[in-house]
């Protein structure tokens with residue numbers, strides 16, 4: 001039960017009684033649990049066939065390339081790109097269910113921070129012909145964290161920077177040290193985020209609103225997952241932006 005109470009006052013402001021309310025939340029909690037369970041089962045069930053389709057597509061692409069049929073190979077490559085999108089979306093749903101059930105695991109290792117950034121930038125640079133990702137790496141330090149999960153956050157920042165800056169070409173990635181932290185920033189020159197909405201972007205399911213939703217598709221989970229990862233690793237995550245003037249996303253980790 002959720003209990004609330006409110007004093008009842010007359011026109012002179014004198015209290016003449018108290019209104020008590022008890023709301024049965026059992027049903028709500030039950031529904032929420034069912035929803036979480038459904039999400040967990042659905043994303044798990046979706047993952048298996050998509051993984052198998054991905055494997056077949058890769059074999060098919062190789063076979064077609066060996067035949068020398070470029071047109072067919074190009075079509076299979078496009079299929080592969082869409083499968084990667086699907087895998088990413090399912091991965092995000094699975095991560096959310098892991099966060100909700102407290103089962104997201106971290107395997108920390110000691111790694112060179114700048115090298116990870118280079119790896120992720122190269123991976124994402126391949127996916128865009130319009131944007132040029134410019135890097136300025138000055139961290140030159142090792143960190144102890146889950147390398148794959150931190151890579152996931154970097155990829156998320158980069159894909160958002162590309163997605164929300166369709167009319168500009170440059171994306172700037174910087175790493176640097178500040179006191180006992182290593183910092184990464186990803187700057188784009190796209191649509192930006194108004195000040196009053198900036199505190200919402202790390203919330204689960206928060207998305208661009210209005211007609212922009214169709215222009216920029218997504219589930220509104222990437223930054224929520226990123227923020228959970230960075231907080232679990234003991235770091236900080238934030239954004240600086242002006243509407244219409246691009247956005248800079250940051251995270252820091254203790255070294």
Ligand code: ADP
Nearest residue numbers: 160164192201207208218219220221222223247
């Ligand atoms: P999605 O991109 O799927 O909507 P995210 O969690 O990655 O989900 O981002 C949440 C929201 O934050 C986006 O819908 C968008 O409104 C805003 N956002 C994220 N990155 C940027 C960016 N680089 N520029 C402008 N807005 C952004």
